[in-house]
Amino acid sequence: MSDTHSLTAEQLTLGYGDRTVIEDLDLVVPAGRITAIVGANACGKSTLLRSMSRLLAPRGGRVLLDGRAVHGMPAKELARTLGLLPQSPIAPEGITVADLVGRGRHPHQGIFSRWSREDDAAVAAALEATQTTALADRAVDELSGGQRQRVWIAMALAQHTDVLLLDEPTTFLDVSHQIEVLDLLTDLNRTRGTTVVMVLHDLNMAARYADHLVALAAGRVHAAGAPADVLTVDTVRAVFELECRVIVDPTSGTPLMLPIGRHHMTADEPVAAGGRAG
Structure with missing residues (x-):
């Protein structure tokens, strides 16, 4: 259960080139809950998520998972606990849906281990949960934007981590599929205790589905807490x-x-x- 995992940022400073995007940010992600990060464009939402998943090294401060700096953890060890769905993922040319979703199982593979029934079950469950089973043999680059987004979510689910970070998971989805994805993440949180952190543009969706809301402004936390308070x-x-x-x-x-x-x-x-x- 993910409520045993803690994820925090301490005096975190992030940037690109000579531009600082996040400065001296402190954040505590409630374990086993759903957190939504909101804010205006270019306020640092995606940058924060990238650093929390160790894709972007901090200029100052640190991100801690269970008290350990994520940027010092072995990649595979981190990937067994924390998963990320970035904003604009790119699939290898010609890869099928089943193969892409199966890549979510790589953190669970050892050097000499073989694909197992557990891996098959995890992929099948992820495809079913995202209603992409019928697409399993299709090439990802042949799918619509909404279909591709659901396949990427399936890959994140197949990774079977206790902490899941998602950058705009409802991108390219129509309203009905947005609701389905957010309901799915809520079910994952309620049944498995998965800690979910997601960046959302829709304030009302964020308030409706999150237990904890974080509003960023100019690279800092402007407000954080229950949706009714934020x-x-x-x-x-x-x-x-x-x-x-x-x-x-x-x-x-x-x-x-x-x-x-x-x-x-x-x-x-x-x-x-x-x-x-x-």
Whole structure:
């Protein structure tokens, strides 16, 4: 169960070339819960996720998994505990869906070990969960964008890690498939205790599916906590420079952000009202 694993960032500073993207960031990911990271474009969401999976080395500070710096851990050992679905993964030319999903099992293979029934079961379960079983023999580069995204998610599921990082997992998916993927991740969290950390653009989806919400602004954590405490009028204004209302979703009971356009303002209702859902 992943609730035995801790994932934290301490005074983390990240960047590319002469540009600093994240500076002195501290973050504690709640174990065994779903965390959604939100923020405006170029605020550092994907950069943070890349460093947490050790794809990007920090300029300062560190990322710790169970108290150990991830950048000092052997790659295969890390991959057995922590999996990543990046924003724009690239599949080898001509590879089939089944073969790509099967690559999620590589961290569990030893030098002399052979493909096992357990590996077959993990791949089959991942394909079924993402509704891609019928695509198993198709070449990945022949699929639509939405189909490819579900196949990449299947590969991440087949890796069978206790901590799963996903950068925009609903990219290219229509609304119904977005819901299916987020429901799938929720089921994974509830049944296996998998710690899920995902970057999402849709604030309302993030508030609905996450237990813990992290709002980034200018490379720092602006707010973190329960969705009802983070998704507020003041936070949306500060992080997205957007005026809105926040109400309680009558279906889910989670905060629901309603943007206010200039043409929808009324003279007797100022848009600067603060506060939060509820």
